[in-house]
Amino acid sequence: MQSIFRALGSDTGGSIRLPASYCGVIGFKPSYGLLSRHGLVTYANSLDSIGIFAKDVHSTRLIFDCLSEHDATDPTSLDTATRKRIGNQFQSLRSRSKRCWKIGIPIDYNVHEISRPLRKAWINTLAALRDLGHSIIPVKLNSTRHAISSYYIIALAEAASNLAKYDGVRFGFAPRTSMICNLGEILTSLNKLAMVRDMGFGREVRRRILLGNYSLTSRSFQNYFIHAQKIRRLIQQDFDEVFALPNPLRKPLKSYGNSFNRADVLVSPVSVSIPPSLESVLSSENLGLDSYINDVFTIPASMAGLPSISIPIRDARNELPLGLQVIAQYGDENGLFDIANIIQQIRGSVGL
Structure with a gap:
């Protein structure tokens, strides 16, 4: 069997990150509008993003750098001037020689339903990052509990x-x-x-x-669609509140003066459970809400249009791939890849 270097897919609420987590590969969803959607059969215009499957973070970064250009045939594609402005803004706010990262832990994602192997992988990875000198900061994302319904x-x-x-x-x-x-x-x-x-x-x-x-x-x-759009705006504001870098597409929040307790990126599990067996997927009792609830951790980043990447961490006992997710501010793909690369390097030493 011949292996491939990479693959492209579409991610609406987690359709790249979740299967990548289950299959033990990298799954990357960029900031909304950075990769062209020309030729994609549209599912949800305001949520669809073209993303990348790859074997490692370095390959993902190379492919993204090659594909991230304005496409006049895609009305959602970010124009060249805005891309340049975002790059210059982030470069001035963050030193390329940065070594100590502030890693946010969404305490709202620490739900009871997370399986034991996933929770252990999450905790051990955070501990390894802390031992490397990075700061671990708990953050609140109050509106994300409404993300899946909206x-x-x-x-x-x-x-x-x-x-x-x-x-x-x-x-x-x-x-x-x-x-x-x-x-x-x-x-x-x-x-x-x-x-x-x-x-x-x-x-x-x-x-x-x-x-x-x-x-x-x-x-x-009014009762459903408009209300869901209002919740979506609150989700976007929640993310802007916790990130150290301002969202380049919106005006900075009034409270943005103090960024000491703000995070550079967020780290969380990709799903609440380990990869399901084929028998459980095909069984009638698992065809209901379970297939929708598995996207609970991937949906908020999609609702806010933020870049996110799934990094596999293998369960040594069951030999099943487990996925951790890194979320960054809009347009901060460089910071996202830097942290993802660190997690990829330490994942072999994370005991489960």
Whole structure:
């Protein structure tokens, strides 16, 4: 079998970081708008990001540096002038020779449901970072407990809107003439459209489209979609409160004068559980909320558009890959890669 150097994927709420964690490889989601989405079948416009799978942090960094350019064909791609401004701003605020990092630990992520091997890997990694001279700072992200519910309202609403064009006319599945004749009646346009979408979309996709359309109805728009957008703004503000570097796309917070208790990056688990077995995934009892809840730690960074990377740390006892996640301020990919590289170097010495 021939191995590959890297792979690209799309990350909306953790679709790169979570499988990378399960498979024992690096999974990287950049800041929203840095990598072109041209050619991607859009799921949720305000959340989708092209990311990278790779074997190590160094390869991921090389690929990102090659791909991170403005693309005029992608309306969400950050323009060249803004990219240059962000780079100059961060370079002036942070010395390239920085050796002691302030690593934030989101205490809201320390939930009871985290599996024992994951919690132990998290604690041992933080202890190893502390022994290297880095500061460990507990931080509060109050609004992240609402992230998963608001995320699914926004993502499904945008998905329902984006997938509406797959009606069998210009896009999507087109039924054969024999299928129509077998019905024994002339299909109206509405019936044909319903048939196309029923046969062209899988069960989970249909479920998400229906839920998304419901949140966009006139009766639910204010109570669900608008409320979810307000929570999203609070999540963004929570991250801005805890990072030492200001968000280059927004005005600095009034409380930004003192950055002593602010973190350079945040470190947390990628998921609450170890990689599931194939049998548990295929069993009926695990097809419900579990598949949604596993994204609870990856969704907040996606909601805020922040860069995040999954780093594998193998469980020596069970030989299962466990993933730790590093989150940085918007546009601070350099700081993200620096910390990820440190964790990658020490992961072999982390006892589980």
